[in-house]
Amino acid sequence: MNRREELALSLAEVRERVAGACAAAGRSVDEVGLLAVTKTFPAEDVALLHDLGLTEFAENRDQEASRKVREFAELRPGARVRWHMVGSLQRNKARSVLGWADRVDTVDSTRLADALAKAATRPVDVLVQVSIDGDAARGGYPIGDLPRLADYVARSDELVLRGVMTVAPLGMSPEQAFAALYQAVTRLRDDHPDATVISAGMSGDLEDAIAHGSTCVRVGTALLGSRRLASP
Ligand SMILES: *Cc1c(COP(=O)(O)O)cnc(C)c1O
Numbered sequence: 082m083n084r085r086e087e088l089a090l091s092l093a094e095v096r097e098r099v100a101g102a103c104a105a106a107g108r109s110v111d112e113v114g115l116l117a118v119t120k121t122f123p124a125e126d127v128a129l130l131h132d133l134g135l136t137e138f139a140e141n142r143d144q145e146a147s148r149k150v151r152e153f154a155e156l157r158p159g160a161r162v163r164w165h166m167v168g169s170l171q172r173n174k175a176r177s178v179l180g181w182a183d184r185v186d187t188v189d190s191t192r193l194a195d196a197l198a199k200a201a202t203r204p205v206d207v208l209v210q211v212s213i214d215g216d217a218a219r220g221g222y223p224i225g226d227l228p229r230l231a232d233y234v235a236r237s238d239e240l241v242l243r244g245v246m247t248v249a250p251l252g253m254s255p256e257q258a259f260a261a262l263y264q265a266v267t268r269l270r271d272d273h274p275d276a277t278v279i280s281a282g283m284s285g286d287l288e289d290a291i292a293h294g295s296t297c298v299r300v301g302t303a304l305l306g307s308r309r310l311a312s313p
Pocket residue numbers: 118120141167168248283284285299300301302303
């Protein structure tokens with residue numbers, strides 16, 4: 082089996098899981114987008130996934146991503162895809178990340194929001210990254226304070242609040258975590274009706290996330306295979 086066939090097969094499997102989870106939750110598959118997390122994999126894989134119909138890709142490191150985005154553009158000139166930053170982001174990288182990312186999914190402080198706003202040369206779509214258990218080491222803004230950061234981002238002229246993103250914490254069932262996120266987002270919608278994105282669920286827990294309102298699953302391993310250790 083060549084790489085294209087391999088990816089086609091895993092993509093079909095992922096789509097089937099998403100469809101099954103949507104059916105179980107009484108949701109339409111159109112409500113749940115698939116974001117391919119291509120970190121550590123080459124631009125050639127992005128090109129093949131694009132040929133198979135995917136248009137949304139995510140990376141977690143600025144340097145690797147900017148190179149890959151350039152390489153992909155050479156492999157598939159004129160292809161219309163969107164790139165997402167899903168890794169933790171230092172403020173001094175804001176300008177560089179905006180050079181390749183169409184959306185920054187990991188805004189977890191007012192200071193990072195300020196840095197992105199300052200670096201922006203166009204309106205920038207962002208998600209607020211939420212920490213469900215308050216463990217600062219894993220990134221994310223405390224869920225209890227979510228309205229504060231959401232309001233802050235929404236007031237910025239340069240940033241456009243599209244929704245929220247989370248990674249399920251280790252010490253809690255994904256089920257519980259995604260349910261808590263959904264509750265918080267439901268309250269947030271009163272003030273921010275256009276913040277409709279809930280980015281939740283990865284290879285291991287996408288069914289739980291879809292059961293609790295995810296509109297965007299971020300899938301790496303289940304699509305591309307297991308990652309070798311990331312380069313330092
Ligand atoms: C790597 C990564 C993913 C994908 O994880 P898999 O378990 O490989 O599907 C999703 N979200 C973020 C933020 C990641 O860094």
